[in-house]
Amino acid sequence: MQPVGAAVPLRVDIAEKIFRSAQGVSVTALQDLSFEVRQGEFACLLGPSGCGKTTTLRILLGLDKDFSGSFQLPEGGSNRIAAVFQEPTLLPWRTVEQNVRLALPKGLRTKNLDGLFDTLGLAGMRSLYPAELSLGLARRAALARAFATEPAVLLLDEPFASLDERTAERLRHLLLTVWSARPTTALMVTHNLREALMLSDRIIVLSQRPAHVLGMFDVRLPRHYRNPQVMSDLLRSFHQKFPGVA
Amino acid sequence: MTAPDTGDRTPGVAAGISSQSGLATAAAPVLTIAVSLLGLCLLWGLAANAWPSRAFPGPGQVWQVLLAEAANGDLFCHLGATLGRVAAAYVIAMVFGSVIGVLLGSYRRADRFFSPWVILFLNIPALVVIVLAYIWFGLNEAAAIGAVAVNKIPNVVVTMREGARALDPGYAEMAAVYRFGPLDRIRHVLLPQLQPYLAAASRSGIALIWKIVLVVELLGRSNGVGFQIYLYFQLFDVAAILAYTLAFVAVMLVIELLLVQPVERHATRWRRRPA
Ligand SMILES: Nc1ncnc2c1ncn2[C@@H]1O[C@H](COP(=O)(O)OP(=O)(O)OP(=O)(O)O)[C@@H](O)[C@H]1O
Ligand SMILES: [Mg+2]
Numbered sequence: 001m002q003p004v005g006a007a008v009p010l011r012v013d014i015a016e017k018i019f020r021s022a023q024g025v026s027v028t029a030l031q032d033l034s035f036e037v038r039q040g041e042f043a044c045l046l047g048p049s050g051c052g053k054t055t056t057l058r059i060l061l062g063l064d065k066d067f068s069g070s071f072q073l074p075e076g077g078s079n080r081i082a083a084v085f086q087e088p089t090l091l092p093w094r095t096v097e098q099n100v101r102l103a104l105p106k107g108l109r110t111k112n113l114d115g116l117f118d119t120l121g122l123a124g125m126r127s128l129y130p131a132e133l134s135l136g137l138a139r140r141a142a143l144a145r146a147f148a149t150e151p152a153v154l155l156l157d158e159p160f161a162s163l164d165e166r167t168a169e170r171l172r173h174l175l176l177t178v179w180s181a182r183p184t185t186a187l188m189v190t191h192n193l194r195e196a197l198m199l200s201d202r203i204i205v206l207s208q209r210p211a212h213v214l215g216m217f218d219v220r221l222p223r224h225y226r227n228p229q230v231m232s233d234l235l236r237s238f239h240q241k242f243p244g245v246a
Numbered sequence: 247m248t249a250p251d252t253g254d255r256t257p258g259v260a261a262g263i264s265s266q267s268g269l270a271t272a273a274a275p276v277l278t279i280a281v282s283l284l285g286l287c288l289l290w291g292l293a294a295n296a297w298p299s300r301a302f303p304g305p306g307q308v309w310q311v312l313l314a315e316a317a318n319g320d321l322f323c324h325l326g327a328t329l330g331r332v333a334a335a336y337v338i339a340m341v342f343g344s345v346i347g348v349l350l351g352s353y354r355r356a357d358r359f360f361s362p363w364v365i366l367f368l369n370i371p372a373l374v375v376i377v378l379a380y381i382w383f384g385l386n387e388a389a390a391i392g393a394v395a396v397n398k399i400p401n402v403v404v405t406m407r408e409g410a411r412a413l414d415p416g417y418a419e420m421a422a423v424y425r426f427g428p429l430d431r432i433r434h435v436l437l438p439q440l441q442p443y444l445a446a447a448s449r450s451g452i453a454l455i456w457k458i459v460l461v462v463e464l465l466g467r468s469n470g471v472g473f474q475i476y477l478y479f480q481l482f483d484v485a486a487i488l489a490y491t492l493a494f495v496a497v498m499l500v501i502e503l504l505l506v507q508p509v510e511r512h513a514t515r516w517r518r519r520p521a
Contacts, residue, residue, distance in 0.1 A: 061419075061423050062422070062423075063419050063422065063423070080424075080425065081423065082423070082424070083420075083423045083424075085416070085419075085420065087416065089416050089417065089419075089420045091417065091420075091434060091435065091438070092438075092516055092517075093434075093438040093441075093516045094434060094438075094516075098434075102424070102426065102430060102434055103424035103426075105425070106427075129516040131516065131517070145424070149424065
């Protein structure tokens with residue numbers, strides 16, 4: 001048992017995750033995958049497509065219990081876990097605001113969300129249905145839902161996939177803004193190295209399937225120093241450390 | 247990031263002045279329906295004039311009977327009795343059929359086991375169920391309504407099973423991650439996804455149920471439209487038979503227009519404003 005108030009990290013120690021199809025074909029998705037994310041740290045899981053990143057997040061979210069190994073989630077806030085899925089996954093029959101409020105614990109249902117909606121540029125969209133939003137707006141609503149719950153840990157699965165680069169860049173800045181307002185232990189899946197270097201404190205580099213950790217890349221620089229010049233230096237040193245990785 | 251495409255704006259504009267344009271667009275189909283029904287009455291009147299017979303009364307005679315039955319109160323008393331049975335059987339069939347259907351659609355093993363049962367019940371003639379219900383449970387209201395519901399439940403099960411198979415697991419997973427309570431899951435995740443299937447089951451359900459209710463009344467009740475039709479059949483009074491039939495059809499039409507369609511429009515409002 002951890003004493004109250006201690007900084008509990010996100011600790012992942014998955015020995016093995018095997019998918020077995022009905023035809024008897026088995027695919028080993030994860031093998032000896034272990035890493036830690038410190039309390040209040042923003043980490044990125046970087047790995048090639050199909051290596052098992054989504055599988056890892058699904059295990060941490062409790063959606064897949066068929067694996068060997070263990071993990072430990074941080075505590076604090078509403079003691080909840082929040083997720084931004086690969087798709088926005090908003091309920092199409094509920095408005096943006098209802099979608100956000102439904103995700104809140106009963107006691108927080110009526111809390112004031114003006115600040116959050118303002119920050120994410122959703123103030124005028126609260127009463128719209130998801131079908132009326134562009135993909136960029138829908139992803140912002142998904143971010144709003146995740147942050148509104150004041151989670152103890154935040155898991156994001158390629159939250160900026162299939163957006164044009166300008167929209168993605170704007171959303172990355174929005175994500176940083178809401179995250180900085182309440183730094184939460186976060187683990188974000190991506191296969192975009194630039195994105196990882198811009199957002200994270202630490203990059204966890206994964207191998208091809210079955211995924212295990214190739215190494216860590218710490219970005220100690222505060223985010224507002226990461227200008228284009230610094231970013232290209234970071235890129236260079238990343239490539240020096242992980243020559244084979246994109 | 248509103249869409250600059252003007253095509254996208256039209257629905258929003260239309261919604262803004264819906265009170266006026268809504269009336270205009272609603273009036274056109276109603277007019278068509280009225281003209282069409284009037285034409286049918288006219289044709290009926292002509293045919294009844296060409297072949298005058300006690301077994302084939304014209305619309306005027308039927309109208310007279312209708313007025314007389316309405317004046318002495320019998321009409322409303324029997325319509326009410328039938329309507330009550332239809333409503334009770336409908337609610338029971340929808341509730342049980344939906345629960346069973348969703349369970350079968352969600353658990354493949356249970357579905358494989360119970361599938362033959364569903365097929366069996368689908369193919370038992372309504373009359374058999376009614377007769378057996380009266381024999382086993384007596385000539386009472388519960389047996390009557392139960393028999394009608396049992397006739398309808400397999401249809402609802404089949405439709406709702408399809409609905410459950412079409413559920414998107416992504417929404418259920420989102421609800422699990424964000425710890426939705428069981429009631430919220432049903433109300434905000436499950437039912438909206440099942441809504442088109444519920445609507446389909448309801449529609450075919452009401453039509454089927456009211457026809458079976460008449461048989462149930464004919465065989466074992468002492469009021470209701472079915473009972474009256476049987477009575478007038480023995481008296482060979484075709485005008486009265488038609489009067490009761492048309493009165494009940496009219497009631498069902500009004501329910502469709504004033505209850506079913508508005509409810510459906512409300513349930514699908516999020517669909518009508520595409521981005
Ligand atoms: N339900 C499943 N049944 C069988 N195999 C699966 C299942 N889900 C995933 N896999 C396999 O496990 C491997 C890892 O999948 P996963 O979705 O975790 O990859 P990913 O790293 O998220 O990829 P991407 O970057 O493309 O999203 C893949 O090879 C995939 O084919
Ligand atoms: Mg993935």
